[in-house]
Structure formats: structure tokens, C-alpha cells
Amino acid sequence: MKKKVSLKDIAKKVGVSTATVSYVLSKGEESRVSLKVAEKVKKAARELNYRPNQIAKSLKSGKTFTIGLIVADISNPFFAHIARIVEDEAKKLDYTVLFGSCDEKADKSWDLVQFLSNRQVDGFIIAAAEGSEKQIEYLKTNNIPFVLIDRYFPEIESNYVVINNYKAAYKATRRLIQTGNSRIGIIAYASSLHHMRERIRGYKNAMEDGNLEIKEDWVNEIRFSNIKQEVKLAIDNMLLSKNKVDAILFATNTLAVYGLKYIDELNYKIPEDIAIISFDEGEAFDFYYCPLTYVKQPLKGFGENAVKILTDQISDPALKKEQVCLEAELIIRKSCKRG
Template sequence: MKKRISLKDIAQKVGVSTALVSYVLNNRMQGRIREEVVQKIKKVAASLHYQPNQVAKSLKINKTNTIGLIVADISNPYSSGLARIIEDEAYSHGYTVIFGSSDERIEKCELLVDTFINRQVDGLVVLPPENADKLIKSLHTRKIPFVLVDRYFPELPVNSVCINNHEAAKSAVDMLIQQGKKRIGMISYNTTLTHLQDREKGYKAALKGAGIKVDAKLIKKVMLSKEEEEVPLAVAGLLSLSQPVDAILFISNKTVLPGLRYLNAKQIDIGIAGFDKTEIFDFIQMPISYIQQPLHHIGVAALDILLKNISKRQKSTQLFMEAELINKVQFAD
């Protein structure tokens, strides 16, 4: 194995002290060291292909300038888009981001958290899966800087950045009602995740506000991570009722995709509302309205909160942002 070049090696070749080499390569004592000496040290360091020992440096300053990001599924456009925004924003602040996907499994999320902490990341950005309460409490108790994104726990006063899911879902159903829809179904989840429950509550609130009775038969629930198999069956169930639905609210972008594929294959045209635009919308004939989440603002705000917590400059913050309803029906031919 090739020997790692040290500060001592550079110092011996230049003919100066190890301390002076350290000052130059760490940009310390600028203006107090002759420029020709600075340039000579840097030239020798480059010729020897010197790489600083980041582990030793991190131990010395108790900081690694790395952030751990745990999303539900990096292949999901929401997660990948958020990851890119956080990565770019972190880079502008001198941080590197390490990624991991929990696949909505608490045991994998716990493993990723332990791995990132063992790698001494300075903080965590987490989209927690179901049943993550104990994990979040543990991070809070251990005073590890972290911020939750997309999901939150009402009973835990920890950092979080989310949208107002109740109002977002309500606005989508209000729109469908204004379009004259009377039998509005919903594809939801069998889950305890609060942000998804908030969307279901928003759906019900819109119906009640319009004097429409909430019909349990119009609410179909699927399992997380089983959308491809279960959503088409759920949509078929809503359409096979004695009084079929005339519109459907899809509670996430992972439910709307298999739902749209089913409706398109059957050439069924009904009112549609979902969360987050995806590329498939451009290839479907029917107009698809959707909730557009302020992804850039979410990512920037999450990182800002995290960095302030890393530097001990801010207490816990719970931030709820408003999403925008994109109504596509008015542009239909």
C-alpha cells in the first residue's frame, strides 16, 4: 500500500517546520508568511499529491462537514428532487451529503441512522417511516442535530418542515366539487403517518363543507410500498360500485401513477386530483390537477434549520408551508 504523504514529508522537502506547512495548507496566518514560501509549500504539496487526513482533522475540530439524508425511496421523484436541492444547498455551505433510502422500513431507517452517526455526520435530515417515534425521541434525547421533512409527529417538539397537508387535500377536493363532481373517491393508505392522515381529514372536511356525506365505501386504502399491485384493484373497486365515482383524489404521487395507468388502459375519463406532478401526466389525455409542493423552499428551509441547530443557534422549529393547487381542467379542450 502506498504511503500517505504527511505534513512532515512536505516540510522536509521544503526545508521548513511542520507547523509552518500546516499553517499554509489550512490558510492560517495569512499575510504573516512570505508569499514565496507559501507558494513553494503549495507547489511541493501538489507535486507529492498530498491529501489532508480528513478523519484526523474531524477528530481535532469535532466536525466532519457531512450531513446524512434519509429519504423513503430515492427513486421517487419527490425524494430525488428534495435530495438534489439539499445537496446543492449543503454544498454552498461547505457540506457534503450522504444519502440512504429507508424503503418505508423502520429497521432500515434505524440502521441508516446508526451508520451515519458512526460516520460522525454533523446532522441528519430524515423522512421518517411509520413507527419511527422511538427513534426520533432517541435522537432528540441524545441531542443529535436533525430535522424531519415531509413527515412530523405532533406530540414531539422536534424540528420539522412540512406542507399544510390538510388544506392541500381540502383544496383539491373543493376544486373537484366546484367542477360538479358528486361521488368523489379517495385512494389512501393503511398507515399511522400523520401527514397522510391529515390529507384524509382534508378530503373529509371538503365533503362536509359542501354538504356531501362522507361515504366509507368511497375510501380505498392500500399498503405503503404496494401501490403497483393494490391501487389498480382499489380504482376498479370504486368504478364497480352501483353508483361509481365520478372523481378520485390520489393521496400521493405513488398512488396516482398506477391509478392513471389503469384508467388510461380502460379509457375511463373521470375527475382526477393528486399530489406532485410526474412525467406520466404529459402522456395522459385526461386533464390531471395536482397539488404542487414547494420543494425548493422545503429543502432550503430544512437545511437552514439543521445548520442553525448544528451551530447551537436555534431551538426546535416546526414549519408548515402552503402548497399550490394546479387546476388543469380549465385548460382542457
Template sequence: MKKLYLKDIAKNLNVSKTAVSLVLNNKGDENKISKETQERIIAYVKKYNYVPNQLARGLSRGKSETIGLIIPNISDTFYAQIAGFVEARAMEMGYTVVFSSSYEKPEKESKLIQSMLNRQVDGLIISSTQKNEKDILRLQENDFPFVLIDRHYPNLDTNYVIVDNFGGIYHATKHLLDLGRKKIGFVTIKSDLDAMQQRLLGYIKALDDHGVEQDGRFVSELDQKTYVTDMAEMIRAITTPEKRVDALLFSTHYLAREGLRALNELNIQIPDEVAIASFSEMSAFDLVNPPITAVIQPVQKIGDLAVDILVDEMKGDHMIKTKDKRIVLDTNFKIRKSCGA
């Protein structure tokens, strides 16, 4: 038998999902829902043995003035900065923020969503593993306010705030090509995340637009769990005389950090032998010698917009479907001496 959702009950009885939810949570009288409507809803759910899904049981019905933030790793500088800006913006608007890290584990993300709901948060900001479509759909089914940041589900109509990953890497690759660097290595993580795929596509497109044939040997995909130990071997392999790159473009700041460490250990001179650029940056990138060229993500804007959209959703009338807010932010490109110009 097909699973019954709130929207199904609402559609079949010609009432709103909000009315169904209130009645099932014994709040029909206080919200002035007629006795007749309440009786119809109760009779219907009894007839079809409706059982609220696990996610829905924890959905917030009151106001806690609290926002839940779920990110991959709070110790990562990028997400730590986002968390700081989310918290600051939320405080300005009268909300506190509860933080948790999923560590890129879908099952942990799912548990964190349920835990946040059990804590009666008013809304959620999620940087998802992109492997948790089921829970995202359940949030939608129950009209629970949420915004996705940094990552989103391309096949789902949700609110999100992301950056132009394709354009950011395209710009960085073009800059290296314009400087005469033709053998550009691209170092990334093995990942199904749309953001990482877009960065790889941006690199490939820039090469193609400049008439440079892509050499598969110059693309290195490292394992998320072993990239620290694997980096030196990879750098050594692509800087041999027969396969020597003249530039390295890292898809994330933490890969760039380990790449710099390996290059220094191998006594490879930057930028004379190999130019360096990174998508995203760490605070030390402008302090090392030479300072590192980087694609800069508008971290504060991501945090501010996510909170603004979420608060608007939380204050809105969810009996009326509001237009989804899908925002793609431009990146900035900071040229430093690691590219030689």
C-alpha cells in the same frame, strides 16, 4: 434503575452537556475544561456506572463537512427530487451528502442513523417512518443536529420542514366540488403517517363544509405492498353503476399513476366519466392525455430550508438551546384538463 443520560449528569453536576460529552471522549484538556470539572465528571459516571447508549457512541465529535440524508425510497420521484435539491444546496454551503433509504422500515432507519453517526456526519436530515421516536429522542439528548422533513413527530419538539397536507387536499376536493362533482372517491394508502391522516381529514372537511355527506364506500385504503395489483379491482368496484364515483382524488402521485393505468384498461374516459386529481405529481402528469390536475409540493424549498436549518444548527453553540424551527409550507394547485376545467 433509571437510565442515566448526559443531561442528567450535566444537571446534577451543574455543567453543560457539551462539557460532559467532551470529557467522556477524552477531549477535556484540548477544550480547556478544568481538571477539577473533569475529575468530578469522571467520578460521577464511575459511581453511577454510566454507559453511553449505542446511538451516542457514534456521535460526531469532529467536522467531516458531510450531511447524512435518510429518506424512505430514493427511487421515488418525490424523494429523488428532494435528495437532488438537498445535495445542491449542501454543495453551495461546502458540504457533501451521504444518502440512504429506509424503505419505511423502522429498524432499518435506526441502523442507518447509527451508520451515519459512525461515519462522523456533522448532521442529519431525516424523513422518518414516524415509528422511531426512541432514536430521535436520543439525537436530542445528545444535542446532535438534525432536521425532519416531510414527516415529523407531532408530540416531539424538533426542527422540521413539512407541507400543509390538510390544506392541499382540502383545496383539491373543493375544486372538484365547485365543478359539480359530488361523488368524489378518495384513494389512499393504509398508513399511520400523520401526513396521510391529514390528507384524509382535509378531504372529509371539504365535503362537510360543502354540505356533502361522506360516503364511506368512496374511501379506499390500499395496502402499501399490494396497491399495484389491487388498484384495478378497486377502480372497477367504485365505478359500477350502483356505486359510481364522478371524481377520484389520489393521496399520492404513485397511487395516481396506477389509478390512471387501471382507468385506461377499463376504458373509463377522463374527465367525461371520472375527473382526476392527485396530491403530489410526477413529471409525466403534464404530458399524458389529459394532463393531470395536481397539488404541487414545493420540493426545492423543502430541500433548501432543511439544509439551511441544519447548517445553522451545526454551526450553533449547542451549549445554548436554540429555538426549534418548525416550518409548514403551503402547496400550490395546478389545474389541468383531467378535471374538465
């Protein structure tokens, strides 16, 4: 293994101390080094193809210019897109991104927090898993900067970037009502996470405001551990029971994908037999025989704001915590137009 070139090598070559080399290379113009020596050092650095060892720098400075990104699953397009945006924004500020997928599990998330903390990341961007409150508190008490995205805990004061999930769900449901549906069900996750509760609340309130009754079996909460089966069951309960729905609101991309596949299997037609709206985008939604109306989340806004807030906070931990609530957009297509 060819040893890397260090300050010492340059120093030896030029015949000065490593301190001098360091001053030339890191302090630029306002260095206290004579022009002649400075030139020689720069030349030597070029010739030896010197690359500063970021690890050594980090040890000295206590700063790694590294962000830890914790999401449920990096292969989920929702998070993959956010990751890309975070990457780009971070790069602009000379940060790199370490990522980890926690599969919506608090213990995995905790592992990742530890794992990445040991690697001295300067801060975290986290799409929090259910039950991860203690981790968040841990970060707070240890003064490790972090920004929550997509989900947050109302009872914990922190930086976060989210959307108004209540409003988004409300609008989606109202749209279903306005397009002639009155028997509307929802498929969401069985999660205490605030964003999920808000989506369900938005749906319920929209129904109420439309003077529509919500029958038993219409509010379905699916567990992460068994999505496919439980989605089927939920749809069976909504389509094959006496309380048959005429529209379904899916609370996430993943739920919609499973749901639509099963609805296709059952040979129900959208929007004639059932109207559909889903949260999140997806190539699949464009390609579906009936392009889906969906709630478009501002992924760019998530990523950009999160990186901005986090890096500001890293530079100055005394800054006030920032809360950003963005608006989601309802992209209207054909899946809820009836009659």
C-alpha cells in the same frame, strides 16, 4: 498504491515541523509564520499537490461536514428532486450528502440512522417512516441535529419543514366539488403518519363543508406492501359498485400512477367518466392524454429550508428548533373539468 501526500511530506521537504505547515495552510493570513517560510510551504504544497485528509480533520474536530439524508426511496422522483436540491444547498456550505432509502420501513430507517451515525454525519435530514418515533427521540436525546421533511410527528418537538397537508387536500377536494363533482373518493396510504392523516382529513372536511356525503368504500387506505393490487381493488370498489364515484383524489404520485394505469385498463375516460386530482408532480402527469390537475409541493422549499436549518443547528446546537410550514400550490389543468 501511491501514498497520499501528508503534512509530514511537506514538512520534510521544506525542513520545518508539521505544525508550521499546518499553521501556514490552515490559518491563512493571521498565521504566526514568517513570510519566507510560509511561501516555501505553500510552494511545496503546490508542487506535491497536497490535499488535506478530511478524515483526519474530522477526527480531530469532531465534524465531518457530512449530512445524512434518509428518504423512502431515492429513485422516487419526489425524493430524487429533494436530494438534488439538498445536494446543491449542502455543497454551497461545503457539506456532502450521504443518502439512504428506507422503503418506508422503520427498521430499515433505524439501520440507516445507526449506519450513518457511526460515520459521524453531522446531522440528518429525514423523511420519517411510519413508526420511527423512537429513532427521532433517540436523535434528540443524543443531541444529534436533524430536520424532518415532508412528514413530522406533532407530539415530538423538532425541526421540520412540511406543507399544510390539510389545506392542500381541502383545496384539491373543493376544486373537484366546484367543477361539478359530488361523489368523490380518495386513495391514500394506510399510514398513521400525520401528513397522510391530514390529507384524508382535508378531503373529509371539504366534503362535509360541501354538504356531501362520504359513502363507504370512498376512503381507501392502501398498504405499502401491496400497492398495485390494493389500488386496483380500491378502484373496483369505487367504480364498479353501486356507490360509483365521479372523482378520485390520489394522495401521492405513486398511487396516482398505479391508479391511472388501471383506470385506463378499465377504459374509463378522464375527465368525462371520472375527474382526477393527484398530489405531487410527475412527467407522467404532463403526458397523460388529459393533463392532470395536481398539488404541487414546494420541493425547493423543502430542501433549502432543511439544509439551512440543519447547518445552523449544527453550528449552534443551542438554537431554538424551527418549524416551517409551506403552502402547496394547486396546478389546475384538465383532469377535473366536467360537463
